[in-house]
Amino acid sequence: DIQMTQSPSTLSASVGDRVTITCRASQSISRWLAWYQQKPRRAPKLLIYRTSSLQSGVPSRFSGGGNGTEFTLTISGLQPEDFATYYCQQYNSYCTFGQGTKVEVK
Amino acid sequence: QVQLVQSGAEVKKPGSSVKVSCKASGGTFDSYSLSWVRQAPGQGLEWIGRIIPTVGITNYAQRFQGRVTITADKSTATADMELSNLSSDDTAMYYCATGPDVGFTNSVLMDNWGQGTQVTVSS
Secondary structure (H helix, E strand, O other): OOOEEEEOOEEEEOOOOEEEEEEEEOOOOOOOEEEEEEOOOOOOEEEEEOOOEEOOOOOOOEEEEEEOOEEEEEEEOOOHHHOOEEEEEEOOOEOEEOOOEEEEEO | OOOEEEOOOEEEOOOOOEEEEEEEOOOOOOOOEEEEEEEOOOOOEEEEEEEEOOOOEEEEOHHHOOOEEEEEEOOOOEEEEEEOOOOHHHOEEEEEEEEOOOOOOOEOOOOEEOOOEEEEEOO
16 A cells, blocks of 8 residues: 655644645655645545646645655645645555644744 | 535444445536545544446445445435444544546545534444
């Protein structure tokens, strides 16, 4: 099974900050990587698929990059509504999620 | 986008089974696959398995093999997930989620999620 490891587990930031979350795969997944945002007591929401493609309606301050085993999610200019938990997910071989990164108020 | 509406909360005894339903409003599954994902209290997301409703093919995560059954009825646009031999470790929010065909069969992407169903296992 492919394992996904996110870092950091928690990230403290302020509105306006640029933040980056890293996700590593235990083996190459090409660019079959998605990012989800989850707010408390809500279902996850797809933000990015195929490493860098923005889902419809997702603000352009979200961007993704990487290839193979290392990937990033960057939020450029953090907004109040962006404080949430973010999960990466590989879909090269079915589905595995990272353990999540909570973006909290500094 | 089709709305996925899940069945209500369940409380079950250890050793029993639970069936959670997911209905697509509008009467049709308009996506390639439907998955089930769970989230234990304070924990991350865990993929359980998926079904391709048009052909009835299922794939399950290894740790749930033999204990989970996912079915879909195209005529009612409803999918069910049944999990047996429950223990307290199965206490979680269970989500259904649909996703597109990304071009190869053993991939699972989820772009539309149900509201979640709380399953509590307690004696």
